[in-house]
Amino acid sequence: MELEKDRLFIGRRPDGSEVSLPVLTVRGSQGGPKLLLTISVHGDEITGHRSLWYLLDHLRGADMKGQLTVVSLVNVEGFNYSIRGFPYSTLDLNRMFPGDEGGSLPERITARVWSLASKADFVLDVHTAGLCTPFVLIHPAEPLIRDFMEDVAHASGLTPLYNYDPELYDRIGLGKSLSGTAVRNGIPALTVELPGFVGIDELGARAGFIAVKNVMSKLDMLDEGYEEIDFLPVIRRRGMKRLKVSAEAAGLLDYTVKLGEEVFEGQLLARVRSPLGEVLEEVRAPRDGFVVQLNGFYRTFTGGKVATLAVAAGS
Numbered sequence: 001m002e003l004e005k006d007r008l009f010i011g012r013r014p015d016g017s018e019v020s021l022p023v024l025t026v027r028g029s030q031g032g033p034k035l036l037l038t039i040s041v042h043g044d045e046i047t048g049h050r051s052l053w054y055l056l057d058h059l060r061g062a063d064m065k066g067q068l069t070v071v072s073l074v075n076v077e078g079f080n081y082s083i084r085g086f087p088y089s090t091l092d093l094n095r096m097f098p099g100d101e102g103g104s105l106p107e108r109i110t111a112r113v114w115s116l117a118s119k120a121d122f123v124l125d126v127h128t129a130g131l132c133t134p135f136v137l138i139h140p141a142e143p144l145i146r147d148f149m150e151d152v153a154h155a156s157g158l159t160p161l162y163n164y165d166p167e168l169y170d171r172i173g174l175g176k177s178l179s180g181t182a183v184r185n186g187i188p189a190l191t192v193e194l195p196g197f198v199g200i201d202e203l204g205a206r207a208g209f210i211a212v213k214n215v216m217s218k219l220d221m222l223d224e225g226y227e228e229i230d231f232l233p234v235i236r237r238r239g240m241k242r243l244k245v246s247a248e249a250a251g252l253l254d255y256t257v258k259l260g261e262e263v264f265e266g267q268l269l270a271r272v273r274s275p276l277g278e279v280l281e282e283v284r285a286p287r288d289g290f291v292v293q294l295n296g297f298y299r300t301f302t303g304g305k306v307a308t309l310a311v312a313a314g315s
């Protein structure tokens with residue numbers, strides 16, 4: 001394989017220093033699909049970096065086809081200060097695609113990344129979701145592309161989930177995420193969510209590496225077959241979606257379930273307690289499903305998230 005490192009110039013900071021995106025291109029021994037791998041679109045989500053290091057070590061001894069392009073620090077500014085969004089703003093880069101080449105600095109970043117994504121055959125956008133089991137999100141799409149993405153999501157070895165229902169999906173702007181924008185433009189894309197809360201989660205990183213390798217095998221970029229992720233709870237079932245469970249009461253969260261656990265409608269997920277322990281609310285599962293994410297802050301404001309469940313998409 002042939003490896004090339006480059007930096008894409010974006011603009012300058014007030015002190016004159018340069019803002020640029022590191023881009024890594026790995027060319028295989030033969031032609032094949034073009035895969036774009038992006039990491040840290042949210043600057044504080046960094047587990048995927050370790051997945052990338054594992055992947056590059058692996059590719060050195062593998063026979064790869066096609067081309068892998070990696071933009072590992074999409075929100076390069078937020079990364080430097082360990083923040084999700086863009087410094088000195090409330091902007092979220094993953095709600096700003098396809099961007100604007102003549103716009104503000106963050107709009108120019110998303111425009112440059114979009115120009116790479118628009119030439120790719122497949123996009124994998126790697127995030128972290130705090131206290132979670134690793135899962136992969138399928139964005140709304142036409143049936144043909146959706147079925148293909150579900151096949152690839154299933155082949156990744158992570159829990160494949162359809163994204164939120166359309167009302168919530170639109171309201172929180174997921175159509176302007178990198179994967180959402182790609183899919184709307186006919187480019188298959190998946191959002192990978194790995195465990196990781198500010199730092200690097202070691203098992204999550206390993207799962208991320210195996211998932212990318214499995215996707216590359218599925219896309220015929222590697223000829224290696226499927227590797228199972230057996231060290232973290234994954235639910236390899238088709239036809240599930242992610243469902244947010246919120247609490248009305250505010251307070252500290254006292255969980256009665258674990259990540260990966262199967263739960264049944266009406267089952268207690270958590271108690272919301274006041275700081276002195278008084279039970280303010282019992283939060284129960286609205287449907288049968290599996291616990292894929294908990295609130296890593298262990299505290300909730302009014303209407304805040306308590307858990308994400310994987311539930312049957314038709315329910």
Ligand SMILES: [Zn+2]
Nearest residue numbers: 042045127128
């Ligand atoms: Zn993210």
